[in-house]
Amino acid sequence: MPVITLYRQLQERLPSWETTPRSALIREDASPLQAQRETLDIVCTLLSAAKVPYFCVRPMPGHPPVVAVSQRDRKRALTALASSGRPLLAARLPYGKHARGLAPDEIGRLRPLKRAAAMLNDAWAIRVGMLFASPSRTLTLGPEHGCDLEFWAKQKNLLVAPRANPACAVVPAKGEIVEGGEELFNPLVSAGQGVRTYRTRREFTRRLVDDIDFPIDAVYTWVDGSDPAWRSRRDQALAEGSDGGPSGALSEMATTEARFTSRDELRYSLRSLLTYAPWINRVWIVTDGQTPPWLDTSHPRIRVVEHKEIFNDPSVLPVFNSHAIETQLHHIDGLAEHFLYLNDDFFLGRPLAPRMFFEGNGITHFFPSLAHVPFGEPEGEESPVHAAGINNRRMLEDIYGRTLTRKLKHVPYALRRTAMFELEERFSDEFEATACSKFRRTSDISVTSSLAHYYGYLNGRAVPGTVEYTYVDLSLRKTPAKLRRMLARRKHDAFCLNDTAPTTPEQDALLGRFLEAYYPMPTPFELA
Template identity: 50%
Template sequence: MSGSPEASRVVSAYRRVLPAYTRYRIAQHITPEVRSQVKKRIAEVAAVPQQVDRIRVQRAVRRRPDLYSGPDRIPVTVDHQPRAAFVHEDLTPLLARRENLDAVLDALEGAGIDHFCVRGAFDRSSTVAVADRDRPRVLRALARLCERTPGCVTPIPHGESREPRFCEPGHQPGVWKRAAAAGAVRLTWFHTDPEGRLVLGVPYGCDVEFWTEETPGVLTAPRRNRVTEVVPASGAPVEASDSLFTRLAPAGRDPLPPVRTRAEFTAARPDDVDFPVDVVYTWVDGSDPEWLRRRAQAAGQAYHAEAANAARYLSRDELKYSLRSLRMHAPWVRNIYLVTDDQVPAWLDTSVPGLKVVSHKEIFSDPSVLPTFNSHAIESQLHHIDGLAEHFLYFNDDMFLGREVVPQDFFHANGLTKFFPSPANVPQGEPSELDVPVSVAGKNNRELIEERFGTTLTQKMKHVPYPLRRSVLHEIEEEFAERHRTTMGNRFRSLDDLSIASSLHHYYAFHTGRAVPGNLRYSYVDLALPDTPDRLARLLARRNRHAFCLNDTVSTERDVEAQLALLGPFLEAYFPLPSRFEKSDRRETR
């Protein structure tokens, strides 16, 4: 059975069910023969829920084929429950949100019910307000809608501030009895891609709030929102772009279709980010023969084995999936710049608007130091990119967005950037050849901060997208001109490097009043560790990290095949839908 699909299924279930430490203890105390039987039994048990799910879906389809079957929908399973999901070739969270909102608006308008959109507490969902006196008509209109289409319902108690997680089929009458006393109801239609790999559900639903007229002439909300909890009952409706009602929408460009609202919800708020935000990637293909030739001919070498390790330059197509994560989870990004040593991934469509490949030759203030194989040197020149926004995010290609993020996760509306300190400390003492490169650069950064501001930095930064400002980077280049030039000129990682984009910028900006600490839910996965399969499985199952990094500094070319066998399915399952930056022929043959 070794190497067969059945063997792979058994091993996958075994790893998914048991944590790495437990498997290690089993391997120490149980013979291979017994362990093989344990694996098979676990695989059998793990398969039972899947079989039950299939039976539930089959029954649901038989009972209501009009809801679960059709040219525009397919049956799926969500939390072990059968759901009908509408199919979209170009599915995104923003699209799912708008589809659900439009379904509710059409039902209310068709029934002649007055309503207005509200700037609610959540960016992934939408909120529509109606007068509580119209509740019977509203519930009838929504019930009729859910009888014709596979809508699901979640009654929300008065004052409830948490985001709903579950829903019930709207064609069942019991849920509408509970909705009769709720402060709001969430209407959800599930949406998926043609192969049913990604399903977007309850978080992207539309909340219908019942506003009460406790004071004559004044409507009061059943819970808090971002603007106001009272509006005049007879206030005039206005139209505004739906972009106002979700921070996932691009600010000031490509506005979403208009919706009906009240004037109170159209005013700009102090925390609205109205400036453009770009993204910069640095990327290298370490298997490119021309790049390898340039590296072999370059004088000098990295001071530390980790800095010269092949793992630093291996490409596992992480960039493709990182771009997919941007497409899904940060639609507000304006332009993307890919900084390379005159290399372009074979799958990348460079003709698509919004993407520009930038050569090292275009940004290095002293091109004579090229070629360079030092990421610290490349990062020192990012602010020279022509056309780059003042505010931008710097990604390594092994960084991914794991769920929706908004500009406010990285920037304040007044222009301040955020930074994300790591629990890991920068080692004490002077830089040493025994230090790994990140520690050396951290120590050098610490020296500059101590000299300039009199404080001692002790923390590294998390491996998440780094919020940066061009003006701060220019200032650092002038303030520490000699050390900056030295870093730029080091072709390989060196003992006098600075890590400008990933660390020094944040501490310098903080001390000059232009950055503050922030917080993101984040995971760091070292591909060389034995618990990697378990950690990837948890990431995929939960999808609750704003960002995660799949890093590797010690592997060799011999490890690539095994890592591809692990990473490929994970990344494809997490980000199954191509971005617009992938060549169309590859998208069509998927």
């Protein structure tokens, strides 16, 4: 079957993934955070109205918010929730399930709480939730984004937890009730962002050794390759034949149109970030004097930064080399110490907590790929990425005597600003040479996507992590079917939508439909 025909068929079928149940509540702000907040607030309000004593518990990593009730009050609690008239669903939680991202089929059979309450009278913990959907009905949120109700056993003067939590296994039965910030109980809320407080016990308000309570920013690099003024600057630099930088060979892959094509990916990458990592503090978009026409630059959480603001030597500008720009990101004035760096073709696919990228002590996580950096000399490489990896390897071998062999996955890169300054000072010649290279050359280094992470690992400030990830080449024949599966299953933590060759209008249209279906909710950064 011709590729174009296959794309047209998928375009016709793509909107059919609207499996929103009739009972779903439509929300203009539908998101995992909205679903967790609304469910937790309803549960707490109903228990309070029924005068059922409760307190919120700090959840295990990857779990939704948790509310604790004494086993002696279990029947009263279930009756209060079941008789509320709310469309609450519930299911018994399987014993010992502490894994991240429990899906409905892992929780047990979900039933309306009104009908299921009598069957839960001996449960030690249940999942409570509702069904929400975006107005487009392409985003559905179920009880996996609800909250857990635990029933604690009374033993003498203590209440004993039925399962693990990060803080304690027992609390005094008549202990003091205090208020705790939302960030203690909802993994999608960061310190300082919470707008709610909840009843809890003092034991759950302590600052734990692995708490991530520092701000985490996000940095994007972005270019609109269709901008006539930008194209004129690029074409002039190419016509001059020399970029004034190092003598490394210039590859055709460094100047291909695919490198500079914008299909509005930034809009949807930002949607993915705020939908699935709403704990992000501020967002910085680094550009060559360009601003997306849909972006509200007056929003306090976002700022466009021009190259001239961050380059040590602005006289080397303009540059059209992402390796060069990435050597200067840590110069952003006001950037947080801890930040994520993303390309605009990076997307988050499901809710992620800050601990995916950082430890509580500030150590960063990186995600090695199975793809290798080839051995050989950089001058012999057609791929600028491979050449930069070879150069990174040489630098680390010279210091540590260790050999870098693996590339990293195309997911957000966790970085520390002070570590970047340290790298720049230690490898000043390599940083300077790459920064003044207008186009990618075989003499470049790749700091944010490789060097900083392996350097951090070798000096004890970075560790490998795990991520459920996939890479999509938009130009491949199998891509339409893959996109449809991704949209239906939503099982990836992150994915990259890239193009190794120019795409057709049909392929671009398909991408737009996929992104709008996956991320239908606009961010506050978008102009009306």
